[in-house]
Amino acid sequence: MTTTAVFGSYVLTRSEGVQQVLRDHWVLLEGRKIAAVTPSKPAADIVLDRPDRFVLPGLLNLHNHCFSEAVARTHTEDGNGRRNNQSVIYTVLLPLTRAGLDILTPHERMAIARLGILQLLKGGATTVMEPFRNGIPEMFDAAAEMGIRFYGAPYLFSTSNAKAGADGSVQYHGDDGAADLATWRGLYDRWQGQADGRIGLAMSPHATDTCGPDLLRACAAEARALGVPITTHLAQSTGEVETIAARYDGRTPAEYLDWLGLLAPDLLAAHCIASSDDDLRLMAARGATVLNCPRVFARSGKPAVFSRFVEHGVRTLVGTDGYNMDLLGEINAASMISKVISGNPEAAPAPMLIDAVTATAAAAIHRPDLGEIRVGATSDLTLVDLSHPHLQPLSDPRRGLVALANRANIDAVIVDGQLLVSQGQYTGAPETEIVAAGRAAIQRIWDLPEAQAAFAG
Numbered sequence: 142m143t144t145t146a147v148f149g150s151y152v153l154t155r156s157e158g159v160q161q162v163l164r165d166h167w168v169l170l171e172g173r174k175i176a177a178v179t180p181s182k183p184a185a186d187i188v189l190d191r192p193d194r195f196v197l198p199g200l201l202n203l204h205n206h207c208f209s210e211a212v213a214r215t216h217t218e219d220g221n222g223r224r225n226n227q228s229v230i231y232t233v234l235l236p237l238t239r240a241g242l243d244i245l246t247p248h249e250r251m252a253i254a255r256l257g258i259l260q261l262l263k264g265g266a267t268t269v270m271e272p273f274r275n276g277i278p279e280m281f282d283a284a285a286e287m288g289i290r291f292y293g294a295p296y297l298f299s300t301s302n303a304k305a306g307a308d309g310s311v312q313y314h315g316d317d318g319a320a321d322l323a324t325w326r327g328l329y330d331r332w333q334g335q336a337d338g339r340i341g342l343a344m345s346p347h348a349t350d351t352c353g354p355d356l357l358r359a360c361a362a363e364a365r366a367l368g369v370p371i372t373t374h375l376a377q378s379t380g381e382v383e384t385i386a387a388r389y390d391g392r393t394p395a396e397y398l399d400w401l402g403l404l405a406p407d408l409l410a411a412h413c414i415a416s417s418d419d420d421l422r423l424m425a426a427r428g429a430t431v432l433n434c435p436r437v438f439a440r441s442g443k444p445a446v447f448s449r450f451v452e453h454g455v456r457t458l459v460g461t462d463g464y465n466m467d468l469l470g471e472i473n474a475a476s477m478i479s480k481v482i483s484g485n486p487e488a489a490p491a492p493m494l495i496d497a498v499t500a501t502a503a504a505a506i507h508r509p510d511l512g513e514i515r516v517g518a519t520s521d522l523t524l525v526d527l528s529h530p531h532l533q534p535l536s537d538p539r540r541g542l543v544a545l546a547n548r549a550n551i552d553a554v555i556v557d558g559q560l561l562v563s564q565g566q567y568t569g570a571p572e573t574e575i576v577a578a579g580r581a582a583i584q585r586i587w588d589l590p591e592a593q594a595a596f597a598g
Contacts, residue, residue: 207257
């Protein structure tokens with residue numbers, strides 16, 4: 142069993158459920174478990190003792206899209222790719238990911254998956270929940286190979302071929318629910334519990350407007366029988382709200398899920414930016430969780446306000462939605478957008494935001510072994526280098542982390558006791574090779590005529 146001793150000028154622990162920052166402590170890892178947190182240097186096979194490191198529990202990113210956001214990257218900023226200022230979900234993301242899967246080889250899909258996992262690790266994440274088109278099962282292979290803790294969430298659709306027309310209105314086509322559920326079951330049988338338990342599945346019906354009542358009920362029943370998380374997109378646009386109201390007797394998306402029995406403590410609902418105050422009160426009453434991804438909406442001029450969800454009593458986490466995959470940058474955005482929109486400088490304080498990617502996130506997926514540094518917890522750590530000039534001088538490391546740090550400050554990432562990122566670099570393979578292969582595969586999608594039309598629209 143390999144032992145690793147990690148020194149932190151600051152170490153984030155908890156005392157009676159409250160964050161506590163220890164100065165000049167060591168965290169001893171014995172294999173896959175934390176064995177000690179001590180001021181004395183322990184004997185170990187591997188010693189990480191660089192100064193000015195902030196040792197955090199491994200960060201959890203519970204909403205991300207490696208594949209679809211790679212397709213959109215640098216094409217959808219500045220309002221590009223939209224029609225009548227509508228969401229890029231139906232003009233770019235859904236149609237081009239579907240088209241891309243028709244032309245990519247397994248090798249190319251694996252290249253894109255590796256590039257995504259590399260970005261997640263270098264962005265500080267030790268755990269990710271990753272919804273993706275079920276035609277890219279290589280996401281599981283890449284996660285197992287590269288060492289990240291991975292909740293794969295292959296999409297299920299009632300209608301997987303939703304596209305926006307020239308006027309921005311969305312047309313829904315297809316009936317894929319039974320086939321997608323069969324695919325999900327096959328992936329569950331293949332991957333659940335693999336890689337020493339690092340790999341698992343989440344049930345991921347895509348969204349309220351692309352999933353009908355029968356599919357949503359079936360997804361919830363199966364997920365609960367198997368004990369896996371349920372995640373979906375909820376109220377991510379005004380168009381979705383209007384569609385659900387027209388279909389289901391004026392219900393909002395949250396009311397639609399509540400009617401079907403999905404609005405519950407096991408639901409992780411992404412975005413929710415078009416939710417009403419009554420919707421949020423309902424979500425709080427049912428114990429559902431919001432996955433807040435502020436930067437991907439900021440690029441389209443829409444505020445996704447972390448503090449608004451919290452103020453309504455909803456458990457709220459922070460994820461990257463595939464956009465940059467920088468969890469430190471994302472909690473910074475959650476902080477700043479909350480303060481600006483609320484007009485309150487005390488909104489979304491640093492300890493709360495750190496919890497949103499550590500302890501609170503772990504609780505949302507029922508993983509008490511994650512999200513904390515304590516004896517007996519799993520050996521997942523994220524180390525942040527606070528020695529950079531923009532982080533000095535430093536009085537409060539938590540405020541410094543949220544207000545000033547970013548992915549460039551990620552020094553080390555450890556998952557299950559394995560050092561996956563060291564001094565900011567991935568340890569498993571040359572990064573340049575991973576980047577080149579992933580970039581070439583995405584370029585094949587960008588070269589499609591429908592991609593050229595979408596990006597010009």
